[in-house]
Amino acid sequence: MAFHVEGLVAIVVFYLAILAVGIWAAWKTKNTGSEGDRSEAIIVGGRDIGLLVGGFTMTATWVGGGYINGTAEAVYVPDYGLAWAQAPIGYSLSLILGGLFFAKPMRSKGYVTMLDPFQQLYGKRMGGLLFIPALMGEMFWAAAIFSALGATISVIIDINVNISVIISALIATMYTLVGGLYSVAYTDVVQLFCIFLGLWISVPFAMSHPAVTDIGLTAMHQVYQAPWLGSINSLDIYTWLDNFFLLTLGGIPWQAYFQRVLSSSSATYAQVLSFLAAFGCLVMAIPAVLIGAIGASTAWNQTDYGVPDPKSKKEADMILPIVLQYLCPVYISFFGLGAVSAAVMSSADSSILSASSMFARNIYQLSFRQNASDREIVWVMRITVLLFGASATAMALLASSVYGLWYLSSDLVYIIIFPQLLCVLFIKGTNTYGAIAGYLFGLVLRITGGEPYLYLQPLIFYPGWYQDDNNLYIQRFPFKTLAMLTSFFTNVIVSYLAKYLFESGTLPPKLDFLDAVVARYSREHMDKATLVKSDNIVLNELAPVNPRHSLTLSSTFTNKEAFNYVDSSPELSNTEDN
Numbered sequence: 001m002a003f004h005v006e007g008l009v010a011i012v013v014f015y016l017a018i019l020a021v022g023i024w025a026a027w028k029t030k031n032t033g034s035e036g037d038r039s040e041a042i043i044v045g046g047r048d049i050g051l052l053v054g055g056f057t058m059t060a061t062w063v064g065g066g067y068i069n070g071t072a073e074a075v076y077v078p079d080y081g082l083a084w085a086q087a088p089i090g091y092s093l094s095l096i097l098g099g100l101f102f103a104k105p106m107r108s109k110g111y112v113t114m115l116d117p118f119q120q121l122y123g124k125r126m127g128g129l130l131f132i133p134a135l136m137g138e139m140f141w142a143a144a145i146f147s148a149l150g151a152t153i154s155v156i157i158d159i160n161v162n163i164s165v166i167i168s169a170l171i172a173t174m175y176t177l178v179g180g181l182y183s184v185a186y187t188d189v190v191q192l193f194c195i196f197l198g199l200w201i202s203v204p205f206a207m208s209h210p211a212v213t214d215i216g217l218t219a220m221h222q223v224y225q226a227p228w229l230g231s232i233n234s235l236d237i238y239t240w241l242d243n244f245f246l247l248t249l250g251g252i253p254w255q256a257y258f259q260r261v262l263s264s265s266s267a268t269y270a271q272v273l274s275f276l277a278a279f280g281c282l283v284m285a286i287p288a289v290l291i292g293a294i295g296a297s298t299a300w301n302q303t304d305y306g307v308p309d310p311k312s313k314k315e316a317d318m319i320l321p322i323v324l325q326y327l328c329p330v331y332i333s334f335f336g337l338g339a340v341s342a343a344v345m346s347s348a349d350s351s352i353l354s355a356s357s358m359f360a361r362n363i364y365q366l367s368f369r370q371n372a373s374d375r376e377i378v379w380v381m382r383i384t385v386l387l388f389g390a391s392a393t394a395m396a397l398l399a400s401s402v403y404g405l406w407y408l409s410s411d412l413v414y415i416i417i418f419p420q421l422l423c424v425l426f427i428k429g430t431n432t433y434g435a436i437a438g439y440l441f442g443l444v445l446r447i448t449g450g451e452p453y454l455y456l457q458p459l460i461f462y463p464g465w466y467q468d469d470n471n472l473y474i475q476r477f478p479f480k481t482l483a484m485l486t487s488f489f490t491n492v493i494v495s496y497l498a499k500y501l502f503e504s505g506t507l508p509p510k511l512d513f514l515d516a517v518v519a520r521y522s523r524e525h526m527d528k529a530t531l532v533k534s535d536n537i538v539l540n541e542l543a544p545v546n547p548r549h550s551l552t553l554s555s556t557f558t559n560k561e562a563f564n565y566v567d568s569s570p571e572l573s574n575t576e577d578n
Helices: 005-030 035-047 051-062 065-076 087-108 116-122 124-156 161-207 215-220 234-250 255-262 267-296 316-327 330-343 345-368 374-398 402-426 432-447 479-503 549-556 560-564 570-577
Strands: none
Touching: 005 161, 005 330, 035 161, 035 255, 035 345, 035 374, 051 087, 051 161, 051 255, 051 267, 051 345, 065 087, 065 124, 065 267, 065 316, 065 345, 087 234, 087 255, 087 267, 087 402, 116 124, 116 345, 116 402, 116 432, 124 161, 124 255, 124 316, 124 330, 124 345, 124 374, 124 402, 124 432, 161 267, 161 316, 161 330, 161 345, 161 374, 215 267, 234 402, 234 479, 255 267, 255 345, 267 316, 316 330, 345 374, 402 432, 402 479, 432 479
């Protein structure tokens, strides 16, 4: 492949444009809000992100390199086709469900990150545990994007893939470092516009190439390969449903999504942003679907690509840049590829910012340094942006199965965090014991189900399993959804069981070592109703008890009213009156 000066110029122009917008947004952040709330301005943009910018940035969070390239690949691959391109519908429904049920309670309570309600209800230990799958999901997602980006750029210009990955990661990390959510949001507007314009300009030229057969014909009839509409085998229905639920429900509990929700000026705006982004995801998938269909309708031996075709060369995952490169005129090709390459970063920067936000607030501030100054938190965020950006880049360069790691970590987000989020927002009475039990049950069921991408063999063989040509065991049973439901019901059952055992006196209060049931009242709030049950203790003999560390936790949450529910409970009021 020859070195293309035009391609290099196109990429440089797009990258410089995005970097300029990111720096301008950083300047805007510096001049917005008071100096005392700088960290919140970085994390949630001062909670004044408008509908236009908010809709663009929430859409761009999903419509990145993995979304566009993955949709085109699914349509192109003969064994899958459009029937298996689940991301557009799955993520759109995810945003709709998020807007209907999750955006309003999260935004109305004034949280700053997705992990805030977990730490508020379950304590800092559980918040730290839930940070692990959340961090894994964000980091492996960013690494997968950088990996795909390097391969895409290598199609445009013949330079080392590693160099392109490092340069792209540096630019994304740089404007995220200086501007936080404002830089990410405003660059998302530019990146989404680049994707839309670049792909739609390329589609008519690719369709009109002499080697391309009418995609309407190849949709239903086999010409060069199986019809690109695809089909779902009866044996694979449960696998299809399992993946669909993973995308739809597992697409909700991500910090990258809730960062946009919590940056909205109101709960209603947060809901509207979710609905706008759902529509945007569907619209942005259309050119990717068409490009995948064009790839399936092309006689590649009549193009400069030659033989064998991309799927035979195991380059099906690169079908989108290949179509733009070989089926479009040079100037259109470089414009489209340059725009897509620049826009791929729209998801990577969001993941890096999300991971650093959760660490700085939920791990560093709330768990270790509750009295940390705003300036200190800002510097912690900057350092972690650098560390997480460098880590994602290193994984993209070194790990041979980044996508496999991302698949596994996204499964953990679906199986562990989603049921926990349901419980913490909608199920009253759940506690730390149930949360830990649900966490462990979900994790064990997922790991023992195996993961072909990581060559992880299953320990539990569910009905319908089979062995493929590579001697890997494939599960047809929807065991991921089973693990998610098991995690949810385990959380509820164990929570209510622990609550009953402690409150009925079956277990003594001293066994409440997590301070989740009895200690929540007796130690933190001096529940005198419990203490006066002992005949030899009178109220005036009770020694003063220093408030527990978690009592001061409320001062770090915007929603301080949520912490007063115990003080105003009827039991305590009646006891104090007595």
